[in-house]
Amino acid sequence: MRIDLxxxxxxxxxxxxxxxxxxxxxxxxxxxxVCKALQSGARAxxxxxxxxxxxxxRDKIGVEETILGGERGxxxxxxxxxxxxPLDYTPEAVAGKIxxxxxxxxxxxxxxxxxxxxxxxxxLVNVSRVAAKVxxxxxxxxxxxxxxxxxxxxxxTLCGGMLIHKLMDEFRIELKLNDAASLxxxxxxxxxxxxxxxxxxxxHGRLLAELGFADDVRFATEIDSIPVLPVLKxxxxxxxxx
Amino acid sequence: MRIDLxxxxxxxxxxxxxxxxxxxxxxxxxxxxVCKALQSGARAxxxxxxxxxxxxxRDKIGVEETILGGERGxxxxxxxxxxxxPLDYTPEAVAGKIxxxxxxxxxxxxxxxxxxxxxxxxxLVNVSRVAAKVxxxxxxxxxxxxxxxxxxxxxxTLCGGMLIHKLMDEFRIELKLNDAASLxxxxxxxxxxxxxxxxxxxxHGRLLAELGFADDVRFATEIDSIPVLPVLKxxxxxxxxx
Numbered sequence: 001m002r003i004d005l006x007x008x009x010x011x012x013x014x015x016x017x018x019x020x021x022x023x024x025x026x027x028x029x030x031x032x033x034v035c036k037a038l039q040s041g042a043r044a045x046x047x048x049x050x051x052x053x054x055x056x057x058r059d060k061i062g063v064e065e066t067i068l069g070g071e072r073g074x075x076x077x078x079x080x081x082x083x084x085x086p087l088d089y090t091p092e093a094v095a096g097k098i099x100x101x102x103x104x105x106x107x108x109x110x111x112x113x114x115x116x117x118x119x120x121x122x123x124l125v126n127v128s129r130v131a132a133k134v135x136x137x138x139x140x141x142x143x144x145x146x147x148x149x150x151x152x153x154x155x156x157t158l159c160g161g162m163l164i165h166k167l168m169d170e171f172r173i174e175l176k177l178n179d180a181a182s183l184x185x186x187x188x189x190x191x192x193x194x195x196x197x198x199x200x201x202x203x204h205g206r207l208l209a210e211l212g213f214a215d216d217v218r219f220a221t222e223i224d225s226i227p228v229l230p231v232l233k234x235x236x237x238x239x240x241x242x
Numbered sequence: 243m244r245i246d247l248x249x250x251x252x253x254x255x256x257x258x259x260x261x262x263x264x265x266x267x268x269x270x271x272x273x274x275x276v277c278k279a280l281q282s283g284a285r286a287x288x289x290x291x292x293x294x295x296x297x298x299x300r301d302k303i304g305v306e307e308t309i310l311g312g313e314r315g316x317x318x319x320x321x322x323x324x325x326x327x328p329l330d331y332t333p334e335a336v337a338g339k340i341x342x343x344x345x346x347x348x349x350x351x352x353x354x355x356x357x358x359x360x361x362x363x364x365x366l367v368n369v370s371r372v373a374a375k376v377x378x379x380x381x382x383x384x385x386x387x388x389x390x391x392x393x394x395x396x397x398x399t400l401c402g403g404m405l406i407h408k409l410m411d412e413f414r415i416e417l418k419l420n421d422a423a424s425l426x427x428x429x430x431x432x433x434x435x436x437x438x439x440x441x442x443x444x445x446h447g448r449l450l451a452e453l454g455f456a457d458d459v460r461f462a463t464e465i466d467s468i469p470v471l472p473v474l475k476x477x478x479x480x481x482x483x484x
Contacts, residue, residue, distance in 0.1 A: 007249055007394050152249050154421040179396040179445050186432055187425060203421050 001173050005143040005160050005181035007152045009109055017115035021139045023122040023130060023163065026146035027155040028204050029084050029213075030106020031123030032220040033069070034237055036086040039226050041095030044236035047107035051077050054100045061098060070102035074211045077102070085216050098236070105146040110232065112144065119232040124159050124195070124220060129227045131166035133240070135173060143181070154187070154202040155220075158195060161188025162223075196221040243415050247385040247402050247423035249394045251351055259357035263381045265364040265372055265405065268388035269397040270446050271326050271455075272348020273365030274462040275311070276479055278328040281468050283337030286478040289349035293319050296342045303340060312344035316453045319344070327458050340478070347388040352474065354386065361474040366401050366437070366462060371469045373408035375482075377415060385423070396429070396444040397462070400437060403430025404465075438463040 004016065025031055034045050048054050051070060058066045069082035069089070076083030082093060084103050101107055113119055118139065122130040134141055143163065145156035161184035167173045168185075177185065191198045196218065199205050205217045219225075229240040246258065267273055276287050290296050293312060300308045311324035311331070318325030324335060326345050343349055355361055360381065364372040376383055385405065387398035403426035409415045410427075419427065433440045438460065441447050447459045461467075471482040 151420075152422045152425070154425065157425070178393075180394045183394065183396065183399070183425070183429060187428065190428060190432070 001167070002140040002176045003143065003164055003167075003181045004141075004178045005145065005164070005184050007145050007157055007180050008147040008150055009144060014115045017112055017142055019139065020116055020142045021118045021120065021134055021137055022112060022116050022142045022144060023120045023134065024106070024109045024112075024144050024146065025122045025156045025159050026103070026106030026109070027123050027159050027199070027220050028153070028208060029086060029216055029220055030101070030103045030146065031121050032125055032216075033084055033086040033089055033101070034121045034230050035123055035125050035226040035228050037089040037094050037099050038228050038230055038237070038239050040089050040091040040093070042089070042097055042099050044238045045099045045101050045230070046236050047110040048100060048102050049108055049111065051080070051102055054102045057100050065098055067094060067097045067099055069099050070107075072104055074208060074213065085213060086219055087215060105148060109144050109146050113232055113235065121230040121237060122159065122163060124162070124223050125226040126224065126228055127159060127162050128166065128224045129229050131163055131171065133229055134163070135167055135171040143184075148204050153204050155199040155204060157184045158188050158191060158199065160184040161186070162192070165189065195223070243409070244382040244418045245385065245406055245409075245423045246383075246420045247387065247406070247426050249387055249399055249422050250389040250392055251386060256357045259354055259384055261381065262358055262384045263360040263362065263376055263379055264354060264358050264384045264386060265362045265376065266348070266351045266354075266386050266388065267364045267398045267401050268345070268348030268351070269365050269401050269441070269462050270395070270450060271328060271458055271462060272343070272345045272388065273363050274367055274458075275326055275328040275331055275343070276363045276472050277365055277367050277468040277470050279331040279336050279341050280470050280472055280479070280481050282331050282333040282335070284331070284339055284341050286480045287341045287343050287472070288478050289352040290342060290344045291350055291353065293322070293344055296322075296344045299342050307340055309336060309339045309341055311341050312349070314346055316450060316455065327455060328461055329457060347390060351386050351388050355474055355477065363472040363479060364401065364405060366404070366465050367468040368466065368470055369401060369404050370408065370466045371471050373405055373413065375471055376405070377409055377413040385426075390446050395446050397441040397446060399426045400430050400433060400441065402426040403428070404434070407431065407434075437465070
């Protein structure tokens, strides 16, 4: 299996994504929020790029059925019911609803859906479940790290490295890695004993703590705590049926 | 000293560059070519973005005084005297001349010159000289890796990591690093005993070898073999006077 990891969303083109399995990673916080919302009984998450798009989508689908979630600069968007804190996505808030979600980094990456039908949302909270799914496939893998406003972010790369490590060491798959995938693997192996503190002391982890979201950072780094498999079907993220 | 390293040129804005010392790194091959050309007696290198711009610049300065160098896709541009192979930049070819250079990744980054007056060209061939210069300054440092067509490339990040390592361990400067700078340092420290083979087996190293430029890769990884300090003055890269 060939694995191409991208540290930032920038240079990704159709040719690099077509017919691949794509794992989108935004540990802080969209991936974690998606997992938590689905675990809490949300029917689906619809990722959109802009807040205005979210409001339009809500009008189209119906106000009763939907709930708006999202942030800009880490902060809940005005008039949205929920922010991007996974802890807000309780069964009381989202069970039976369609969540329309827009975030600074994570939801933008779902635009790659135009190139592939196999798009999985991955975080540390579901990394083993994602690895098991990828391992069963014959397709090559692309790992897209959401990063932080166009920059590299350590938590997404660590999560990508952990996924690669599992495919290699637990599933014994022979892998061909691009430079960034090799780097992610090295980063993970050097920090595997201290993932949570490494992420908490990274740029994005520190920023979220300053904004009052230190609990989100801890929640997002609990490995395999939400073992769900969110996949994209017809623009909606849903739990894989099987 | 604060050090912000960028793995790819994408997200760099004025705010992040203003008043900083900026080290531009394109180990394969523009940084190495610039060092070699200046060592061989070129009066200056003028980095330009497009081949057409290079030809116009040559007409403006004068055909006798100038020589065109550059590549696209690793290959010498038609009608240019030189490619981007540092080994071509011999005293016979360039002494006394102004080289007008355009490359896929490396020369694009000099556009950041509009934000800072302190732009140094760094490679493995002059890394200790660059470290000594940076260490003497009170300014914060930005390390811009040219990368490979928008992707991360291992050789530039290793070189950035080596520069940070030297500032920390040899010059004993107290550093505050962004996530990518920490990553580069880790990458360097994990590969410091095997820089040349690690780079040769990276994506860009393999590509250049396939194109017949394996000697360039070896040349570019000879640490401190060309201890010059190329700085940008009035759009021209020249040897620092002192």
